[in-house]
Amino acid sequence: KAGVTQTPRYLIKTRGQQVTLSCSPISGHRSVSWYQQTPGQGLQFLFEYFSETQRNKGNFPGRFSGRQFSNSRSEMNVSTLELGDSALYLCASSPIPGQGRGYTFGSGTRLTVV
Amino acid sequence: TQLLEQSPQFLSIQEGENLTVYCNSSSVFSSLQWYRQEPGEGPVLLVTVVTGGEVKKLKRLTFQFGDARKDSSLHITAAQPGDTGLYLCAGEGGAQKLVFGQGTRLTINP
Numbered sequence: 001k002a003g004v005t006q007t008p009r010y011l012i013k014t015r016g017q018q019v020t021l022s023c024s025p026i027s028g029h030r031s032v033s034w035y036q037q038t039p040g041q042g043l044q045f046l047f048e049y050f051s052e053t054q055r056n057k058g059n060f061p062g063r064f065s066g067r068q069f070s071n072s073r074s075e076m077n078v079s080t081l082e083l084g085d086s087a088l089y090l091c092a093s094s095p096i097p098g099q100g101r102g103y104t105f106g107s108g109t110r111l112t113v114v
Numbered sequence: 115t116q117l118l119e120q121s122p123q124f125l126s127i128q129e130g131e132n133l134t135v136y137c138n139s140s141s142v143f144s145s146l147q148w149y150r151q152e153p154g155e156g157p158v159l160l161v162t163v164v165t166g167g168e169v170k171k172l173k174r175l176t177f178q179f180g181d182a183r184k185d186s187s188l189h190i191t192a193a194q195p196g197d198t199g200l201y202l203c204a205g206e207g208g209a210q211k212l213v214f215g216q217g218t219r220l221t222i223n224p
Contacts, residue, residue: 004156033211043157043202043214056211090156092212100145100164100206105156 002027004093004106012112018079021109025072025093032074033103034066037088046089049074050097081113116141116207120215127193128223135188135201135218143205146179146186147212151200193222 005024013019025032033048033056045058049068066076072093078085088110092103119138127133137146145164149157161170163179163186170177174197176189186203200219204212 035212035214042216043204043212045211045213048211058211092156097211100162102147102159102162103212104159105149107154107156110154 004091004104006089006091006106006109008109009107010110010112012114013081014114015081015083017081018077019081019111020075020077021089021091021111023074023076023091023093023106025074025091026104029093029095029104030072031094031097032068032072033092033094033097034074034076035090035092036060037090037108038086043090046076048097055097078111083113086111086113116143116205116213118203118205118213118215120203120218122218123216124219124221126221126223129194130192133190133193133220135203135220136185137187137203137205137215138185139205139213140184141205141207141213142183143207143213144183145206146183147204147206148177148186148188149202149204151202151217157202190220193220195222195224198222 007022031050034046037043048056052068063079068074088108090108092105094103147162148160151157166181166183168179174191202217203215
């Protein structure tokens with residue numbers, strides 16, 4: 001079956017702009033979570049959605065937001081981009097979170113802010 | 115705030131040697147997961163351990179969960195160049211999100 005699909009793979013934006021990233025989970029997976037990966041901070045949790053509801057949110061400013069649609073696809077949005085937002089953004093899906101079954105990650109979206 | 119300390123951060127050894135990567139925390143996790151990540155790709159799940167003291171083997175890789183479910187280790191026997199990569203441990207806690215260690219960048223030299 002198809003894996004987790006993230007689009008676009010690469011993105012270059014200018015400071016102050018906004019960006020929307022997309023994630024399509026594995027068919028049947030209802031949980032989608034987002035992570036930011038940088039060389040200095042490693043992988044940090046952004047937020048998690050389950051059945052269109054945000055269940056958890058990490059310690060990121062309000063410029064970072066997300067949503068989940070009825071087909072479980074998810075989008076995250078970053079407004080007023082800053083240079084420090086340059087990172088690999090990863091999406092992960094699971095059937096039901098917290099079951100100790102692990103997560104399937106997408107290949108990520110590499111965002112560069114100039 | 116839950117934290118996972120992963121060590122070592124970098125490890126370069128010769129083919130055929132053994133190695134161990136450690137993941138420690140003061141927090142209790144409901145499960146501990148190990149991932150491997152290749153450049154330009156997302157992490158790929160290797161194993162999850164959920165019971166204190168649990169040991170799982172995946173070919174030459176042995177994963178152990180501490181009795182108190184606060185720490186874990188990954189042991190690789192007779193390392194091969196194909197084992198080269200970034201290894202990440204991640205704890206799943208009460209907030210049902212993953213807390214990642216900083217990762218261990220492993221290089222196996224032929």
